Amino acid sequence: MVFSLEEIERFTQLYSGNIIPLRVVLCSLTWVLYDYFETLEDEVRYIWSQKRCVGKISYLFMRYYTILLLVFDVVQIHSFAIPGITSDAVCLAMDPTIRILGAISLWSIEVIMQLRVYALFDCSKKVAVFNGVMFIASIIAFLALLIYNAQGRAALIASAVRLPLPGCPAINGGIGWALWLPASIYETILFGFVVYKSSRSLTLKVRLGERWSLGAIMVGDNMLYFLGITVLLAFNNVMAAGAAKIIPWFSYGPFHAAMGIMTTRMLMHVRKLAAQTDAFAELSGDEVPGEHGEFDGTLPRFVDPAPLSVTCGEV
Template identity: 50%
Template sequence: MTSRLLRSLSASPAQNTNQLVSLVKASLIPLHVVLVGLTWILHDYFLTLEDEIRYIWPQRRSFSKFMFFWIRYYSIALLLFDVIQIHVFARPGFTSDNLCIAMDTIIRVVGAISLWSVEIIMQLRIYALFECSKPIAFLNLTLFAGSIAGFMWILIHNHSRRASVIASVIDLPLPGCPSVHSGIEWAQWVPATIFEGILFLFALFKTFERTVSALRKEGKVRLYRILLRDNILYFFGVAALLVFNNLMVVSVTHIPWFSYGPFHAAVGIMTSRMLINLRKATSKSLMISAGRLGEDGETLRFTDSSTLY
């Protein structure tokens, strides 16, 4: 390894020095940014823990409750994994060719598990918005399976070529594995991005349809429309994150690669908050409905704060 490194540096000292400096800087950025991601998700966790205890814990056992806890705590575990992996790999002499190649694939798989979990929740939201339409559910499930298949094909393709991609820099004294993007690595998250875009269009269509209908009939938009609006922001947010991730890989943004940590944190936070807000809004709606009937059977007057005029 030492002899290969010396030969590489002696071949073109100036060029290799510049390359080494660039790669070292690229490797140091994730060391700091991933800590920001972990701090962010832990901060948000403690901010919303009271709402979780109040609105999520009392629910009966259900798939939605399981998915909330899975996404909530898997996201935190994923950020811990990101921090430990990046900082341990930064120790001198820890990494190797095979370890870097294997970890590159593992990082993408554990991140994909988080994204796929979120996409299951998103499909359920679309299913509910379209009044439990089985054709819509089947279509989304088919597209979901297709996006996973596309992801796996690109993953296998990139994994088989990763060794040749990092061969020229793997022996450089870098803090961790080399941050090198090439080949069709940019396409890794394209299938998921396309699927997210389709889900966003479904939510956008239903929001527009129901909002127009409500304005024509009632001249105002009620709680359900607020929930639709929140879903739009959520669907758009996840899709925007994936687009931004793809643009970073191909260097369109000119922002140095800072690891998947912030993306993992953002997706986990948005999903957890959406589920908490939905449950909170549902609880308030039930309280308002129950309060309309007084003890003597008289209708009580309430100012429905959930209505947008």
């Protein structure tokens, strides 16, 4: 097979681009596994001991789906790098599959975000309905963009498929950059709810001995967590836009890992705080301080874990 000078130059560029995901995805899986073993003791103590509730199910799903998703990323990227494995049809089918699997993780996170906003706004049905409608709209928009992008994918990679690349061509173009835009807009809306609530809840930062109130921690956690997810999506949009000179394509592995770790650590933090606050209140005979008309430091029933026995030395 004879290649033109232009094809050789293009091959060199694409080959370098395909090597990056091979290395980065292994780092992403290593990061997730390291985080898993580092926090496994807390998971056994605080999560496994819980009665079944939405909070526990959310944590376990995000925890283990993230690991499985990263294992899939590693197997898919490295197996496709073996000569003779990929083909035009395989590459075209795998592209939307990868995005759907990543979207399931993101949608799960957005459901958790909705529940946190719902809790912060005193279980307001209006807030829940509004966020639910916007959530469904973002999913519909994502699927519409995914279908449109898949229809033009064959023409986009046609000139590169015949090149001996390690895996499917790492080419992004067309309206691929807009694929995660609906989710980014929705995340911004949810973040706006948290900013609004935090501006109304500054007085919640009342110390409980040496500990902040549960309400103050939830508001602070939400600010950092929602901001982190929003920034990750913005970063992802820039990468998916094909702006290789700014951010090279390094697969969705790092985003899958980062979002999963951020979410599980946030859920673990709330669970640990709730358990320790319950134990403190039980030992002192006091209730968790709150303010009239504001979030009182307790969680709604669907996320409130069963009381956990904690010894005095652990409070």
